[in-house]
Amino acid sequence: GAVVSQHPSWVICKSGTSVKIECRSLDFQATTMFWYRQFPKQSLMLMATSNEGSKATYEQGVEKDKFLINHASLTLSTLTVTSAHPEDSSFYICSARVGGRYNEQFFGPGTRLTVL
Amino acid sequence: AQSVTQPDIHITVSEGASLELRCNYSYGATPYLFWYVQSPGQGLQLLLKYFSGDTLVQGIKGFEAEFKRSQSSFNLRKPSVHWSDAAEYFCAAHQGYSSASKIIFGSGTRLSIRP
Numbered sequence: 001g002a003v004v005s006q007h008p009s010w011v012i013c014k015s016g017t018s019v020k021i022e023c024r025s026l027d028f029q030a031t032t033m034f035w036y037r038q039f040p041k042q043s044l045m046l047m048a049t050s051n052e053g054s055k056a057t058y059e060q061g062v063e064k065d066k067f068l069i070n071h072a073s074l075t076l077s078t079l080t081v082t083s084a085h086p087e088d089s090s091f092y093i094c095s096a097r098v099g100g101r102y103n104e105q106f107f108g109p110g111t112r113l114t115v116l
Numbered sequence: 117a118q119s120v121t122q123p124d125i126h127i128t129v130s131e132g133a134s135l136e137l138r139c140n141y142s143y144g145a146t147p148y149l150f151w152y153v154q155s156p157g158q159g160l161q162l163l164l165k166y167f168s169g170d171t172l173v174q175g176i177k178g179f180e181a182e183f184k185r186s187q188s189s190f191n192l193r194k195p196s197v198h199w200s201d202a203a204e205y206f207c208a209a210h211q212g213y214s215s216a217s218k219i220i221f222g223s224g225t226r227l228s229i230r231p
Binding site: 004034041042043044045046049093095104105106107108109110 | 152157158159160161162165206218219220221222223224226
């Protein structure tokens with residue numbers, strides 16, 4: 001199946017710094033990418049949806065100025081957590097899809113962010 | 117609002133025993149439903165999906181699920197579990213009708229296997 005990678009797999013940063021997470025579709029071109037957040041022992045909560053070359057659509061309650069999403073190409077999307085704080089510590093998962101809703105979403109392995 | 121509910125937070129079954137994980141959905145139109153498995157350190161893997169047609173869907177790793185519209189359910193089953201099936205299982209549904217449609221997840225069921 002198609003492969004989605006994330007980098008880094010884990011990151012520790014100091015409070016107030018910014019962290020960038022990359023999501024790549026390795027063997028296909030993703031027209032749509034998704035970013036999810038998962039708290040320990042909880043479900044995945046969709047943060048935003050992005051289509052290549054256009055602005056991301058954020059879910060209600062997600063701060064767009066805090067979680068910057070860039071979908072610069074069909075194989076790369078980045079999530080930047082700006083001015084991170086301990087409450088931003090979480091597991092961030094990206095997903096990529098080719099075409100519309102009938103097509104499968106492929107998920108990356110996730111990035112564990114810990115803000116000290 | 118559309119939602120997916122997994123009533124069981126944690127289930128433990130003996131190796132070789134049968135398994136059924138419950139999933140209920142709240143959806144106005146014909147739902148597109150999925151089951152995913154998440155193992156530690158790995159990304160979510162699609163086990164199976166239901167779009168239309170035969171209500172009994174076969175998936176990978178010996179899993180199957182049955183869509184029951186009258187019960188708004190899409191339960192996942194496996195006749196005989198293996199220790200390697202221990203993981204977190206998520207039921208999910210498609211929401212939306214455009215290219216921006218998205219998957220919403222249930223809260224997950226953690227499956228433990230008793231030796």
